[in-house]
Amino acid sequence: MREPWDDKPNEECGVFGIYAPEQEVARLTYYALYALQHRGQESAGIAVSDGSTIQVHKGMGLVSEVFSERVLLELNSKGKMAIGHVRYSTTGSSLLANAQPLVVHYQKGMMALAHNGNLTNAAELRDELVKDGAVFQTTVDTEVIVLLIARYYRSSLEDALVKTMLDLQGAYSLVIAADNKIMGVRDPYGVRPLCIGQLEGRYCLASESCALDTIGAEFVRDVLPGEIITIDEDGLHSRQGLPSQKTAVCAFEYIYLARPDSTIDELNVTESRRRMGVELARECPIEADIVIPVPDSGMTAALGYAEESGIPFAQGLLKNRYVGRTFIQPTQEMREVAVRLKLNANAQVIRGKRVIMIDDSIVRGTTSSRIVEMLRKVGAKEVHLLISSPPVLYTCYYGIDTAEREKLIATNMDLEEIRQYVGADSLYYLSDEGVRRALGNLSVCMACFDGNYPAGMPTGAKAKLETCKGKC
Amino acid sequence: MREPWDDKPNEECGVFGIYAPEQEVARLTYYALYALQHRGQESAGIAVSDGSTIQVHKGMGLVSEVFSERVLLELNSKGKMAIGHVRYSTTGSSLLANAQPLVVHYQKGMMALAHNGNLTNAAELRDELVKDGAVFQTTVDTEVIVLLIARYYRSSLEDALVKTMLDLQGAYSLVIAADNKIMGVRDPYGVRPLCIGQLEGRYCLASESCALDTIGAEFVRDVLPGEIITIDEDGLHSRQGLPSQKTAVCAFEYIYLARPDSTIDELNVTESRRRMGVELARECPIEADIVIPVPDSGMTAALGYAEESGIPFAQGLLKNRYVGRTFIQPTQEMREVAVRLKLNANAQVIRGKRVIMIDDSIVRGTTSSRIVEMLRKVGAKEVHLLISSPPVLYTCYYGIDTAEREKLIATNMDLEEIRQYVGADSLYYLSDEGVRRALGNLSVCMACFDGNYPAGMPTGAKAKLETCKGKC
Amino acid sequence: MREPWDDKPNEECGVFGIYAPEQEVARLTYYALYALQHRGQESAGIAVSDGSTIQVHKGMGLVSEVFSERVLLELNSKGKMAIGHVRYSTTGSSLLANAQPLVVHYQKGMMALAHNGNLTNAAELRDELVKDGAVFQTTVDTEVIVLLIARYYRSSLEDALVKTMLDLQGAYSLVIAADNKIMGVRDPYGVRPLCIGQLEGRYCLASESCALDTIGAEFVRDVLPGEIITIDEDGLHSRQGLPSQKTAVCAFEYIYLARPDSTIDELNVTESRRRMGVELARECPIEADIVIPVPDSGMTAALGYAEESGIPFAQGLLKNRYVGRTFIQPTQEMREVAVRLKLNANAQVIRGKRVIMIDDSIVRGTTSSRIVEMLRKVGAKEVHLLISSPPVLYTCYYGIDTAEREKLIATNMDLEEIRQYVGADSLYYLSDEGVRRALGNLSVCMACFDGNYPAGMPTGAKAKLETCKGKC
């Protein structure tokens, strides 16, 4: 799944839901998923409901590959509400069977559910259900949630949902179409984002506000941690499903994952990235000729660094906009070509300069080392690599694929070793405090940097972490 | 072919050629075409020669779609030299039959030819050949060139090429594989770029230097106007095919078409664009809060404007990186969504600000007007639209698709009318002199701005232009 | 789904299972499904088990379209046993989600199940399970069976299977991979076929013996009605799951559905069809010049008629072997072309002749009428249409799609009306007794002809039938 130049954490999902009988709900969901495409590129799905029957279309690939005009028209004709999902998945479970939304027949009729996040007790819940005679057809957490809701259902879907939330541990933002309404749920820590929009008097839910902008909906507010939102013919209803815990929205959404034009929990992503650049300039001032970003991820922080430091910003690296997924990999002999196909150093900008290069994160370090080498080749006098976040030391259990712990460069090398590995003249990571300052007084999850998991860990994982603590 | 948001001129081709028996020539050509993909996205082709037999693979679509590993291996096994081509084409002639390189059997064996540019006397040449019993299987100029070479061939391919050049009018950069060598030709005005690279003692030719960087070749020099380059077992040979005319390299390559990391005729594209931004700031200083680019095309000029004016640069518009070609178009009712799917205004950056927005050109004006509207909607106090090139008033006959003359906004409206149409508070185009200053003392073709066609015009077109002169 | 010329009942499924650790089980299953392709062309699937983990690959289309060499190699590497399924489905539920085998995680690990047949109480069983908190992800009976097995499972899969069989009504031939073994089940009436083969000391199960022949397995015997077959490391085991009822194997398997080279319940299909032709000649002797079949379905019966009557057999109709599924339908104006694309009358054979044309069945009658017209056009003096089975009057509830009852020509017209509709000089259907004589003393289900449903009917259906009895 990972390209040779892909050395970034991967978001695992994006969700959307809308109740709007007067609108083409499938088409709106399609455009919303388009805006959320950065959150998952491996599969996409839309489920449309007319209040009782639900029709779903799912497929592997990008939103634009999975849906055709014919499919959208077919779906549109079926409904007054819709939910949608885009998914990134780690190798192995990258199957169509695991694509979402998951649609089932249960006691009250049909239900469609889409999930962003990751449960830490999914295995335990699954085992209990199986012991009780249940069967599982997929390997996704979503199926566990759906089976629990179906079993807890007596007369009210909301009540069944609250009971289910009591069982779930970990991170989850859900959208559900069932029982003639759309529902949205955010876990009690609010790890994954979810917000509410309004479009011509009707309501919708989206992982990020950029999806609301795209379909022309007004941003209303973020869903609160532990809150259950219900959208139906009468409008928007709220119920606190579980008491809200100390909010712990994922810091990496701001650092890298979310789209720059989104605003999550009232903090704009572009602004937070710019501030990380500013903090970086304050923590690590360097005498240099130019500040360049690693495009596109280091762009905003580099502008912030340049602004704060007064050192000119320049475009020293150029990204090929046509790099696609079906690209033929260079052979072993041509491995240097691999990075140059995506990024090229502009010799005329770099030659003879002392360069500060800003990136948002380093996961395995291979790409960074090749870029530094590229800059030196075209004549950079010095290369200083500054990262706008702390070293990634711990696995994320809340829905982000950061690569396995053993492959994280920062768990295997200390700062000086990493500097040597990437070949930079100096290397600096923004401090935890720097990130927190940049994010204002927002209460965030920084487990991948500090190992403090607010919403719990899988049982097995906990033991393992304790063993190695201190050494890593 | 044109998407609703596609309001830019389109390059019509990119070419590459390499002689390197020790290398995987098809694979290198593939990567070079990848780097030249911005010059044409409708078809791609690679022809490989073992010195006598030539094998070709062509297809509709992106380089990554047309070639598979299997095809590359098959091609590689066949050769010691290769040429490649990417093509953009206007509607109607967008056929596989027109894809290049064109491969033919002629007196001396096989020949493959790839062409970037446009002949102004192709129709006349074609008519003469047909009268003489020739048949044409395609509608591309390339076939005219190939037939002329075959007819002029006596004992030397170079001589036949010189005779052919005497017949050709207009713009052409050619790469040819024939007679156990690779040849490159640039028309006497040097309208389209073509440069020479060196890779482990062997030579190659490319439309832009970024292709050389990508495959790890050293830039040697640009091919001179009217020069014929021959690359064979003995290295690089030069012959002045026709006397060089006053150079007239296309100004639009610098303004928009070429990749920012390329250097054409010794001027770096990023640097030239930055200088256009600087010139814009000098010609049109405005009191404002932020300078924002229309991504990606206005990026570098906006940085130049911000640098020269001291007004902060900001990312006020965000581009969706996943907008693909197979995208389902919004319906008439959702037309506003069309632009927002590609570009979204970041309200938190824009709200309450006086905004200078920089773009490189306006062709039809529809996209500009929607972006301005979008900025106002999220609270921009003022929007000033500054264009880093003069108004496009004339059709290009040298290989760029600028849309038909009647559809060019600047031929139909004066400056104030355009300002009202796009809805900006003010509108300014960089002057011809400003462009020339930014391009240093380079002698360029600016026919699309000033109507002076250095390499001639088609007969019919000339008459038409004279009729309307003064009014437009 | 139905082509204009498709006027035959459609089989709904074919199944196969094999336990053979020394063999490439996925590849053998692939070839077996190839041989069973006539039983279902809409989806295909293979599930492979290594004794604990099961991997499955399913897709829409023909076996040759669904599987690639890469997929087979991947599956092969996973297992020592496999089951496979081909499926025909009626419009509407023709979804990938409904493709089989169905693979689930249950208490004892993983289980894959493939089903041929149709339950008459599936809706009731489904309702009960849903009331008890279960959810359904598909609309196929198979999911009901799997959930029952999982719920009944205590310590033995066989016991759970027996309990499940007690709940099931209707027709079912199942193959199951679970618990380190392959199991096969046939309902107590033996409506759908299932037989046992032996290959190099290992055992397999198949819907028809032609699949055994194809992979080189020896035919062992048919599975008995109500019998549970288990195949594991120790060989073949049998247990009578439910007491066998009066056997009622489907007569239509012999008349049309099964492959001519298969032998089902000890009666060869080709032989049974030949005998139907013989019976037809005895029941309905006609003075004529030639006997021609409607290819391919009337072939064998026509040979039998010719043999018994002494009238020469001739090939008066020619079938186009390239008629595919993606064929572009003729427009309304060209509707006559539709049948001629598939069948063409050989004028030189037909002209001036009194023709006996033999077909195996008429469902809606449209195709028959066009063929008769075609024969007259090329000069047939008389056309006598003889059908080697009785009129189809009743819907099949046991897994065959005979078209809806209202569309069956024989429920709407009497014999003389049908004769006029198809335009034949005379029309004759083989009698029920004729079919029974041709099938020897085999006890068969002839519900579609006589309305006697040995394995029960769906509750709703029963009422409906009673209402209309006598009139139809």
Added chain:
Amino acid sequence: MREPWDDKPNEECGVFGIYAPEQEVARLTYYALYALQHRGQESAGIAVSDGSTIQVHKGMGLVSEVFSERVLLELNSKGKMAIGHVRYSTTGSSLLANAQPLVVHYQKGMMALAHNGNLTNAAELRDELVKDGAVFQTTVDTEVIVLLIARYYRSSLEDALVKTMLDLQGAYSLVIAADNKIMGVRDPYGVRPLCIGQLEGRYCLASESCALDTIGAEFVRDVLPGEIITIDEDGLHSRQGLPSQKTAVCAFEYIYLARPDSTIDELNVTESRRRMGVELARECPIEADIVIPVPDSGMTAALGYAEESGIPFAQGLLKNRYVGRTFIQPTQEMREVAVRLKLNANAQVIRGKRVIMIDDSIVRGTTSSRIVEMLRKVGAKEVHLLISSPPVLYTCYYGIDTAEREKLIATNMDLEEIRQYVGADSLYYLSDEGVRRALGNLSVCMACFDGNYPAGMPTGAKAKLETCKGKC
């Protein structure tokens, strides 16, 4: 290209042309090509003309794969006449570039040409043209013909065609769309078939009469050897282009290639095959229990043999109707499966019997030997293989791919050796005289049996044949 079971000669092309302004000419051509699909399955093309402009669509694969409804509608809207082509091609030149019709611009405008047959002097003609400055873009004979017509063209297309025919040697049936008319040409020996049909007052041309039947056209007559047919607004015109030679229509069209329902040069194909079976029974009477065909090719001859001999005809071998081109080949270990996937012996028919098996030809013998083995395995007491044509000893230079001479079993083994190789109890080939008797007094080309090439041979080939004469 050849499947393991493909041991038959392959036809190389089928052509069709129609002039009918009132009709959907592209759609009619599509259906006609459908009926001619057996003559070529590797590429298909349709060119439509409005009298001046010609539009063409070509692709690799079956007619049903190459054309979509959208393409047909687009083509239909363009024209009042059309020509079409289906092509089989030998490996290597199986390229889209070689697909037909070939469409060119020449002096008089546009021309489309489709060709069935093979020139024996194509290489010489091509060399001469190239020496004169022409270039070739394909490797098909058709391009040679087109260039000659263009060069000879002065004021009349018919005259240019006659001059071209004077240059051509070998076999050719052509259809041409040019100059506001459709033309058809058959070489002076009439080696390949071509016939004329009438549809609602308009005329059309087809390789075989089955294409006329399919679109509902009346058969008018065969095109005469050397005749040029012109079809235009005024109807049908004939001109004898070259004096007709002693007719030499290809005997293999009757033996195997043509569709059974076609009538070529006034002899029906089914009838000729039946007579070959009758002749076989007279030349080689055998005491046996049953006569079985190798389906489908031996079917009609087997019926003839059974009729003449009085030995019962039986269906001992069953062909799988779903064997497709994308089938995954069995591995080396499973090679026996390869033939069984296509053909299965019906044990109940064969067991204990003395079997006469009829096939139309043996090319390499591998399939025959596997079928004989299969029959013995299911209990055949004796197997007698009778072939309804003489041994294939010579390469066809007139457009049929019979496999290379060295691979023809009959050039490498004598009768007894072949019998041993295929494992039959006896083997008999119908004599040359037997074939001639079956074909009545038709004058045919039997070069592949007797080495007498009526329309000449390629220069090189002639020498080679002389060398080996006598030994083979």
